[in-house]
Amino acid sequence: MKIKICGITDVETGVKAAEYGADAIGFVFAESKRKVAETTAKAIIDRLPQEVFKVGVFVNESGEEIERIAAFVGLTHIQLHGEETAEMCESLTLPVIKAINFQNNERLAELNTYPSEFLLLDGPKGKYRGGNGTSFDWKQVDTNVLKEKKLILAGGLNPDNVESAIKMINPYMVDVSSGVETDGIKDLNKIKKFISQAKSSRQEEVR
Incomplete structure (x- = not known):
C-alpha cells in the first residue's frame, strides 16, 4: 500500500x-x-529520496505558474484540486493527480475520460478544498466505474481508521494530512503509526 503524507512544511x-x-x-x-513557501518546499525536496513522489497541490492555478513552481522546487507530480479543464491537464508536463470531493458514482464514471493517471477521492469541501479532515461514506464508492485510474483515497483518514478504509476501497494509495496532526501541527508519532497501519493492512491481504 502506497502512502502520501500531505501538507508538509518543514524539512525534519x-x-x-x-x-x-x-x-x-x-x-x-x-x-x-x-501553504508552504517555494524556497521551503525546495529545501525539503532536496533532502528526499529520489523514488519518493514530490506532489504539488494547486487550486485553479495557471498552467504557466504550476510549471514554474514545479521546476523550481523539483516536483514530480501535480495535484489539481479545483475546476481545472481536461485541456489544462493535458498541457502539463508532469503526471497529474485529479482530486475531487466525492459526490456520487455517476460523477466518478464521468472522470474516466479525464486525462490524468491518478484520481484522488476527498471528503466534503470545507474552508479549503482539501485537508479538512472530513471523511465520507466509503461504502458508497463503486470502484468498478474507475476502470483505468489509480485511485487515491483521502478525507478523514487517521491511524485508527486507515486499515478499514483500505480493506473497503482497496486504493492505489492513501493520503493523509490533518489525521496525523496534533493541534494543527504534523505529529511524527502519528505519521509513523499511520504508515505502519496502512502498510500492515496490505501485508495481511498478501498472506
Whole structure:
C-alpha cells in the first residue's frame, strides 16, 4: 500500500515521513493553513529520496505558474484540486493527480475520460478544498466505474481508521494530512503509526 503524507512544511517532518516509509510527500501551494513557501518546499525536496513522489497541490492555478513552481522546487507530480479543464491537464508536463470531493458514482464514471493517471477521492469541501479532515461514506464508492485510474483515497483518514478504509476501497494509495496532526501541527508519532497501519493492512491481504 502506497502512502502520501500531505501538507508538509518543514524539512525534519518531510525527511522523517520518508524514512518511516511514505511513498509520496505533498506540498500545498494553494490557499491553506498548510501553504508552504517555494524556497521551503525546495529545501525539503532536496533532502528526499529520489523514488519518493514530490506532489504539488494547486487550486485553479495557471498552467504557466504550476510549471514554474514545479521546476523550481523539483516536483514530480501535480495535484489539481479545483475546476481545472481536461485541456489544462493535458498541457502539463508532469503526471497529474485529479482530486475531487466525492459526490456520487455517476460523477466518478464521468472522470474516466479525464486525462490524468491518478484520481484522488476527498471528503466534503470545507474552508479549503482539501485537508479538512472530513471523511465520507466509503461504502458508497463503486470502484468498478474507475476502470483505468489509480485511485487515491483521502478525507478523514487517521491511524485508527486507515486499515478499514483500505480493506473497503482497496486504493492505489492513501493520503493523509490533518489525521496525523496534533493541534494543527504534523505529529511524527502519528505519521509513523499511520504508515505502519496502512502498510500492515496490505501485508495481511498478501498472506
